[in-house]
């Protein structure tokens with residue numbers, strides 16, 4: 510296990526992906542410095558350490574090569590530092606957790622984006638797809654457990670954190686209704702518990718501040734969704 514000395518996260522205050530890196534570090538009890546990036550004017554530090562994607566988060570651990578991609582960072586943090594295990598102990602459960610985290614970022618993320626920022630028939634179809642995806646994710650919560658990780662927050666909870674916090678923000682900005690108590694009571698209960706967790710809360714950005722920061726980007730989000738729709 511490594512020493513937690515000189516751990517830094519290059520992140521953005523409103524980024525659900527940065528949240529993953531921070532949540533993993535906090536749950537492991539690793540102190541870190543958060544270096545906030547202005548994504549409209551990317552720093553040399555970010556461009557040097559993530560030359561491939563030029564995105565946050567990036568994890569810097571002492572003088573080791575930088576680690577990029579939020580889910581890769583969560584796994585690295587879990588293995589590199591002592592503290593409660595974030596990944597399931599069982600091999601098959603680990604494979605399943607990775608599968609659903611990837612499902613979140615690919616299929617589920619794409620349908621949500623389309624449901625949030627398109628309109629008309631495209632929006633209705635994406636909303637149906639999103640609800641089906643959320644039902645599939647909800648079905649992964651172990652019966653009688655508070656979290657996807659069981660009794661404690663784990664890798665998949667962190668990966669899905671954006672459903673818990675950011676989706677509500679995006680829904681408020683766009684007006685689309687995607688996650689409701691009536692349709693997904695178990696997922697809503699999980700979202701409340703995840704965002705209420707004392708450790709996680711410390712790295713969840715203030716909701717009103719995120720809404721204020723993201724609302725001006727609504728037109729940009731709509732144009733991204735249009736481009737995605739054209740490629741479908």
Ligand SMILES: N[C@@H](CCC(=O)N[C@@H](CS)C(=O)NCC(=O)O)C(=O)O
Pocket residue numbers: 521523524525526527548563564565566577578579580
């Ligand atoms: N797959 C990446 C996604 C990271 C990502 O999209 N980060 C956004 C902030 S939320 C970013 O840095 N965007 C800058 C850009 O696209 O130029 C991960 O999981 O780390």
